[in-house]
Ligand SMILES: Nc1ncnc2c1ncn2[C@@H]1O[C@H](COP(=O)(O)OP(=O)(O)OP(=O)(O)O)[C@@H](O)[C@H]1O
């Protein structure tokens with residue numbers, strides 16, 4: 001504003017502007033008003049959204065916080081709400097996510113790399129591209145149905161941690177592929193030319209440049225994919241997650257030589273969202289408090305993952321800037 | 323035109339690369355039309371001409387950078403001495419060409435890695451492992467690019483922390499470290515201030531003792547100052563080629579004169 005007034009003080013004598021000064025300030029004021037209205041509307045809408053979220057969270061906190069204690073994490077589900085805990089649920093979530101990450105990350109990143117760096121542009125890659133983007137939007141229950149037929153029945157994996165991990169991996173592979181491709185595409189053309197001009201092979205290009213420069217964004221994509229998978233309920237119910245498990249799968253590390261085993265992959269499982277669902281469907285209100293507490297744990301987990309994603313993005317952005 | 327494009331044999335200069343009837347197409351659009359000229363060994367050849375006349379296109383033929391994009395097509399040949407391989411032939415691996423010819427781009431483009439890694443990169447892609455050798459070569463290249471004094475204490479810093487002029491000298495060092503036979507520079511000083519420009523010009527004059535240089539420039543004074551030979555291009559064709567003094571004092575073509583005196587482009 002100050003600058004504007006200063007200019008009008010110089011007077012019309014030097015001004016060759018076709019618009020008179022008064023008209024300009026009138027038009028400016030009108031535009032400013034319009035800006036102001038829009039900002040206000042945006043603010044209100046945003047506040048409404050944030051407020052809903054805050055209220056939801058507050059309700060959860062009121063209901064669930066009293067139930068959160070160390071025992072809650074190390075107790076199995078029980079008929080008595082006061083004694084019930086999420087031990088099998090969070091261990092199940094952890095192990096299933098482990099499988100999901102181990103399968104989805106290499107496959108997704110490799111597929112993204114291949115499509116972006118190696119594949120020739122033709123109708124086949126176009127078709128694959130369209131399919132990958134569409135797959136990211138397919139309702140998750142469809143993946144559950146596919147997994148039921150494929151993993152549970154055809155591959156006879158049964159209702160196991162392995163089957164659940166693979167199912168969720170299917171679900172997030174498109175997300176990882178899309179994130180990888182976008183990250184790779186963000187490597188600028190002049191950086192590629194610089195590298196190729198030095199005589200790099202295609203593989204050196206990928207290993208020395210493309211992957212290191214896009215690690216941050218790829219990791220972010222992976223974490224966002226995993227945090228989507230962690231809350232999924234429908235597909236794991238479809239493949240038969242149990243809702244009441246009072247034991248843990250065999251520990252992957254320890255025991256006898258060679259101290260690592262994969263029996264846990266075969267174990268039945270439950271997950272946090274399923275535990276929540278189960279408690280909510282009980283008539284006793286005490287169980288609802290348990291559900292709220294478990295929901296808090298789930299939310300905290302997702303928030304942590306997102307925070308990690310933001311941190312990684314920040315760190316790698318700072319290191320790699322064009 | 324072909325007659326004037328070869329170096330006068332009585333000067334007894336060795337030829338490093340002989341371009342013969344080189345045409346280049348971006349898809350259907352022809353960007354170079356039967357260009358022929360010789361690059362004298364261990365001399366600086368400057369390429370001048372109006373924007374869009376095909377200077378960069380010409381330069382990028384030398385290390386087959388056009389191959390990165392589909393739809394590009396070469397005709398004619400570029401023979402690289404002493405073994406007379408035809409750089410642009412399909413039978414020649416672009417990798418081999420790029421390993422023998424270094425390039426510096428218009429905009430400084432260091433890798434987002436450390437200063438040391440940047441300069442050592444050419445050796446890394448060649449599979450050199452000997453740490454001692456690499457360190458020596460990095461120091462040598464940085465000295466050649468007159469960047470050693472400024473960076474000797476911060477070799478492990480990111481190259482992105484250097485100033486624009488330092489980054490460009492780093493890119494020159496990076497191109498020099500693997501000791502290329504031919505160095506291509508595409509307007510290397512267009513983003514730099516006069517002092518950095520002067521540094522780089524001085525550097526080029528020193529470098530020509532060791533390496534053949536082909537440089538694109540928009541700056542007439544620069545071409546006149548640093549180059550031994552000058553080629554003037556217009557709309558994808560080579561209009562005039564000769565030793566720099568002659569081209570600048572007594573150009574044979576009207577177009578060249580107009581361009582040099584600023585009546586054009
Ligand atoms: N990738 C491309 N696809 C199609 N045409 C291109 C491409 N790159 C350049 N050209 C065209 O080729 C011609 C020569 O371009 P070039 O970049 O070689 O010019 P230049 O002499 O380097 O210009 P400047 O001095 O502005 O850098 C121009 O007409 C340009 O439009």
Ligand SMILES: [Mg+2]
Pocket residue numbers: 377378379508
């Ligand atoms: Mg150019």
